[in-house]
Amino acid sequence: MNKKVECTVFLDLYELYLEDEVEDETKQWMMKHEETCRYCQNSGKDHEGNPALHEDREKIWGIRVLTMSLYSIFLLLTIWMSIWYLW
Numbered sequence: 537m538n539k540k541v542e543c544t545v546f547l548d549l550y551e552l553y554l555e556d557e558v559e560d561e562t563k564q565w566m567m568k569h570e571e572t573c574r575y576c577q578n579s580g581k582d583h584e585g586n587p588a589l590h591e592d593r594e595k596i597w598g599i600r601v602l603t604m605s606l607y608s609i610f611l612l613l614t615i616w617m618s619i620w621y622l623w
């Protein structure tokens with residue numbers, strides 16, 4: 537794993553790590569990573585984790601909601617169109 541991937545995995549698992557819900561092997565890896573990685577030490581201090589990461593998740597969620605509503609509108613329109621056409 538390269539450094540960036542390690543940090544992503546670390547931050548992903550950090551909440552579980554705090555709650556002691558990761559496997560021993562993972563926990564050991566994370567303890568080691570936290571010791572050696574300045575970036576994750578800083579991100580770990582505020583329990584919010586990495587703010588950029590949260591922003592990304594919100595963006596992804598927004599896109600998902602948007603896609604779903606567009607899809608529903610399209611579906612309704614299609615149904616309406618076929619009813620109108622058959623009438």
Ligand SMILES: [Zn+2]
Pocket residue numbers: 542543546569573574575576
């Ligand atoms: Zn790191």
